[in-house]
Amino acid sequence: MNFRRRDVLGFTIAAPVALSLSPAFAADRAEISREVLLTWHKLILELVRHTATYVPPVAARAFAYCGITAHEALAAGNSKLVSLAGQVTDLLPLPARTEGAFDEPCVLHAALQATVAELFFNTGPTGQRAMEAMGRKLGETASAGIDSAVVERSVTYGKTVAEHILAWSRADGGAVVENMGFPMDYTPGTRPQDWVPTNLIRLQQAPLLPGWANCRPFAVPSALASDPGPHPDYDEAPESVFRGFAQEVYDTGRSLTDEQKLIARFWSDDPMLTFTPAGHWIAIVLQIAERDALPVEVISSTLAKLGVAQADAFISCWATKYMYNLLRPVTYIKRHIDPAWEPLLITPPFPEYTSGHSTQSGAASTVLTSVFGEGFAFDDETHVDEGLPMRSFPSFAAAAEEAAISRLYGGIHFRFGNEKGLEQGRAVGAYAAALRTEA
């Protein structure tokens, strides 16, 4: 483990003048901020799972805005932190705080509450009820014992931070998702290698979010800045390279070990049934934060950079997917190898190349390695509630590589889609890793 404790333990809260009467008080407030941040993010994970439009690219976008909101809310009151304004695309400097004392938990809570309320405005009645309950309970926790004028000032500022971030978010091209992300009309390609629908769900006869690459990226200069280049030449000939990749998916699927099945399901991260791939990596960070008692500033800056990396990864990956528009293994295999073949996992309803999970896992692992170091071991209990056992990883890179190969085991990606996805994601992640959050 190569955990850089100086980066973590070096943080203490930069206390607002009126409230930093004692180190113990500051520590208590920092602990409450930490609770606010972690609890909201646990709810955000559930909202992602339970909100119908929260397919993986949309989820990644929300994680980015929530992470940035938290970081900016804290950075405004902490001279050791650096705002992301001017670093991420089109984010203007946040409004300065007014005169007077502020309470950081109240600022953070109000900022997250307002941000979550807008990003998940469309969640169902249970999500609405949960957001209301969370707002009430955490609001009470944050404000207990704090002068009411300070609470009011802090809440107002927190809402100001949220509105600044939300106003920025509304113009990114990803704020409106209709028909659960599937276009009402779609003209399929006519080349033999073009993607075609892979299931019998009427809604999914068009591919998911074909215009997502037009969303404004956060840290990468453009959607195709990290494009990994074309896939192997499409070929149906029995001895062709391309056919070999399809044959590998087929052969692998027919001889899966129990461990390989477990890996495929562990990283399946299906939308509407899990936190999505991006949420899986957020959950990993939350687990590490709990295990290592990370200070709130470390958690928030990590969530911000991770969110940026994953959101950009999906934008980049989607640009690649719709540029090449490659069919899925199940289509090729049924046409040319075995009409009766079925993959272990449900094939996602969009083109194959590159693998989205691989791309965003490559990006996530790059960012997290930059924060926590090489060889940072961790346990991942994200899916224990779903009946899948904890898995342990020696490093973020190892986890990302397992996530990538899981798509081969699941029968939903060619090997090259996974490997090029990882490569693409690592390049994307480097931009997010370069963001400066500390002074």
Add this chain to the structure above:
Amino acid sequence: MRTVLFLAIASPALAEPVIPTFTDETVTAGFSTTYEGDWEYMVGGGVATFDCSGDGFPEVFLSGGAAPSALYLNRSTQGGALAFEKTDAVTLDAVLGAYPLDIDSDGVLDLVILRLGENRLLKGLGDCKFQDATADWGFDGGDAWSTAFAAIWEKGQTWPTLAIGNYVDRKEEAFPWGSCTDNWLHRPDGQHFAPPIPLTPSFCALSLLFTDWNNSGQPALRVSNDREYYKGGQEQMWHLEPGQPPRLYTEKDDGWKRLRIWGMGIAAADITRDGYQDYFLTSMADNKLQILKDPASGKPDFADLAFRSGITAHRPYTGGDLRPSTAWHPQFADVNNDGWLDLFIAKGNVAKMPDFAAADPNNLLLGQADGTFVEAGDRAGVASMGIARGAQVVDLNLDGMLDVVVVNRWTPAEVWRQSGDNPGAWVQVRLQQDGANRDAIGSIIEIRRGKDVERHEIASGGGHVSGSVGWLHFGLGASETADLRVIWPDGTAGDWLTLPARSFHVLDRQAGPKAWSAN
């Protein structure tokens, strides 16, 4: 008759089916019950239809959620306009749904009431009077959010086994997900119920159905679960062998295939006429039509033929709201009496979810000879934009043409009388046997359709918290007779009967068939 039916089957497959005509008689019929309430009543809203007055006409019980439930006595005349008298015979609060069932086999139907809080068993006393028998019958009503029901008489038992589906732990506020409470199996112990057996794991059931999916003679319990709330969950099926603990079908042992949907209702019928039950599962957006892939394999592996059959019903077909649909109560019935089963689906937004249709019309999908369905809800007049939940497709005025009653959230329940000139023939039968299980729940009715035999399970359960006991309706198309037989719950097959079209018959196991008339 066989020739007639064969010709009907062989007729041009894509001819437009007969579109039935319905008249909204909600106001004139005297219906005034609304399913009210907030979050705790976002599901539920059931209808029960059954004859408690003894005149053969089905009464209607409507759940009211946070508002009172109501029993409506059927005052209609045969073939006439619908007329009901609202009573306070079953005025309860917190009711989500109800199913009629003659629990004590005294020949008078009782009511199983599903509630937010303690469920109740109401003993029928005759003349539409009821008495709470929950305690007397040793029934533990629990304190859950009960949202599904099914019943069956297990072999050797004189009292039924009741399965109750339960939903989310309603006390969980901020993190309700993953808090599905256990479904309960209430088995009999003599003339009352033993303590319930938890059906663990439970995944927030919204529909339960005992069904003999493989024609083994041993029904299993299908459970349709709402994926919104479970963790690690999926659709389920339980083995229920007499005297044995319930046992879950698994992928490893039984070949069960994982399916995760917003399961809200189950409808079963042999629409493919292969002798096996097919299952329609309601959900959000696409719905499922499950057909057993290979009966010979013995594995519960189903193909989804909803797309091919034109029955996905995934978005509104009229009204201009193109967002995905939300489907609740499904029911197969031959609404246009052409001999092919149709499908009614009650539709409505969960509440005000912006990603799903707000104006979400009910479906009436008319079955055709080629296995496909044609939407006719708007043309038939039942495409209400109310926020529908439970429903029953039932002949309320005993004219042979099925009517429709639907419970809506926040707006009054609706009832439509089928009023057009329906040229198709029909027959209606009611099963009866001495001793336990007077209404012969768990029987099979086989009806010949040309060279095919269509197999109907007579079940108590399924749908969305809505059920019926009474006349069993079969459309006959151009045929003037019906060839059918009953396979009674113990597996004994009755004789094949030829019944005249447009008639009612009580099929008494001991006394034989007897024509029935409303006069």
